[in-house]
Amino acid sequence: MRGKLVVGNWKMYGGLAANAELLAGLVAGCKPRADRRVAVCVPFPYLAQARDVLSGSAIAWGAQDVSAHPPGPYTGDVAGSMIAEFGGRFVIVGHSERRQAHGESDVLVAAKAKAALATGLTPIVCVGETLAERDAGSWQAVVSRQFDAVSAALGRETALIVLAYEPVWAIGTGRTATPAQAQEVHAFLRRQLARTGAESVQVLYGGSVKAANAASLFAQADVDGGLVGGASLLATEFLAIADA
Ligand code: PGA
Numbered sequence: 339m340r341g342k343l344v345v346g347n348w349k350m351y352g353g354l355a356a357n358a359e360l361l362a363g364l365v366a367g368c369k370p371r372a373d374r375r376v377a378v379c380v381p382f383p384y385l386a387q388a389r390d391v392l393s394g395s396a397i398a399w400g401a402q403d404v405s406a407h408p409p410g411p412y413t414g415d416v417a418g419s420m421i422a423e424f425g426g427r428f429v430i431v432g433h434s435e436r437r438q439a440h441g442e443s444d445v446l447v448a449a450k451a452k453a454a455l456a457t458g459l460t461p462i463v464c465v466g467e468t469l470a471e472r473d474a475g476s477w478q479a480v481v482s483r484q485f486d487a488v489s490a491a492l493g494r495e496t497a498l499i500v501l502a503y504e505p506v507w508a509i510g511t512g513r514t515a516t517p518a519q520a521q522e523v524h525a526f527l528r529r530q531l532a533r534t535g536a537e538s539v540q541v542l543y544g545g546s547v548k549a550a551n552a553a554s555l556f557a558q559a560d561v562d563g564g565l566v567g568g569a570s571l572l573a574t575e576f577l578a579i580a581d582a
Contacts, residue, residue: 340538340540340562341372341373341374341375341540341562342373342374342375342540342556342562342563343374343375343376343377343500343540343542343562343563344374344375344376344377344542344563344564344566344576344579344580345376345377345378345379345400345428345430345462345500345502345542345563345564345565345566345570346377346378346379346566346570346571346576347379347402347430347433347544347565347566347567347570348378348379348380348381348384348402348570348571349402349435349567350381351381351571352380352381352384352571354384354387357380357384357387357388358387358391359573360571360572360573361378361387361388361391361392362391363573363574363577364376364378364392364395364397364573364576364577365391365392365395365397367573367574367577368395368396368397368577368580369396370396371396374563374580375398376396376397376398376580377397377398377399377400377427377428378392378397378398378399378400378570379399379400379401379402379428379429379430379462380399380400380401380402381401381402382401382416382421385399385401385421385424385425385426386424388424389424389425389426393425398427398428399425399426399427399428400421400426400427400428400429400430400459400460400462401416401421401426401428401429401430402429402430402433403416403429403430403431403433403436403450404416404417404418404421404429404431404450404453404454404457404459404461405417405418405450405453406446406449406450406452406453407453408453408456417453417457418453418454418456418457418458418459419457421457421459422457422458422459426459427459427460428459428460428461428462428500429450429454429459429460429461429462430461430462430464430502430565431447431450431451431454431461431462431463431464432444432447432450432451432463432464432465432484432488433464433504434464434466434504434506434509435509438506444483444484444487444488445487445491447463447484447487447488448487448488448490448491448492449491451463451488451491451492451499452491452492452495455492455495455498455499460498460499460500461499461500462499462500462501462502462542462565463485463488463499463500463501463502464502464503464504464544464565465480465481465484465485465501465502465503465504465527466480466481466484466503466504466505466506466509466544466545467480467481467505467506467507468480468506468507469506469507472505472507477505477523478526481503481523481526481527482530485501485527485530486530489530489534489536493534494534494535496531496534496535496536496539497534497535497536497538497539499536499539500539500540500541500542501527501531501539501540501541501542502541502542502543502544502565503520503523503524503527503541503542503543503544504543504544504545504565505519505523505545507545508544508545508546509544509545509546509567510546510567510568511545511546512546513545513546514545514546514547514548514551514555515543515545515555517554517555517557517558517561518558520543520555520558520561521558521559521560521561524541524543524558524560524561525559525560527541527560528541528560540562540563541560541561541562542561542562542563542564542565543555543556543561543563543564543565544564544565544566544567546568547564547565547566547567547569547579548569548575548579549569549575549578549579549582552564552578552579552582553582556582564579566579
């Protein structure tokens with residue numbers, strides 16, 4: 339049985355004081371539950387702060403990107419082993435903001451997922467189509483292409499990832515996929531996963547998830563939780579989503 343997973347993606351927001359308040363609110367309000375896990379993916383400089391506050395709590399932590407390489411001469415990169423050393427469990431890879439703003443290719447995203455697994459991290463691999471691609475009727479081709487690159491690189495290890503469907507048109511726009519739209523894509527991804535023996539992988543939905551829409555999205559058969567951006571910066575809102 340796949341449990342639920344709700345992950346906060348802080349993006350490039352935060353500061354020591356604001357994080358302290360947010361993390362304290364999360365620790366105070368998040369009760370451990372056997373059927374769901376909760377995590378936050380923070381900017382690299384705040385990994386130590388997340389570790390210090392969240393250790394021993396019901397909330398795991400991680401990062402939002404990882405180098406495709408082991409430690410070496412890669413200025414500006416952060417190795418998976420470094421994230422793991424700070425207790426990180428998860429790392430987001432292939433977020434559309436990185437694919438778009440940093441030109442990350444499907445091949446690079448796959449290499450990052452592989453590097454994450456090699457260092458004991460769980461990659462949360464993001465896939466999703468733009469509005470133009472959805473309007474052109476090509477979402478299946480887009481998410482298959484993105485997923486296939488990862489499964490080709492990982493093989494049987496595909497079973498160890500978390501997948502996140504994040505339609506680009508729903509990210510930070512306030513426009514959420516309807517539960518039926520999300521379920522349609524998640525069921526499609528589940529079939530792709532099944533072909534590689536990875537049917538039990540959790541598939542999260544991301545894109546303007548809030549407390550008001552989380553329950554109806556998470557009630558869908560193939561939606562195993564959420565990757566939450568803006569709403570993860572408010573403790574009460576994020577906890578309400580995690581409880582939905
Ligand atoms: P959003 O972002 O919840 O602010 O739409 C989701 C994400 O980008 O992971």
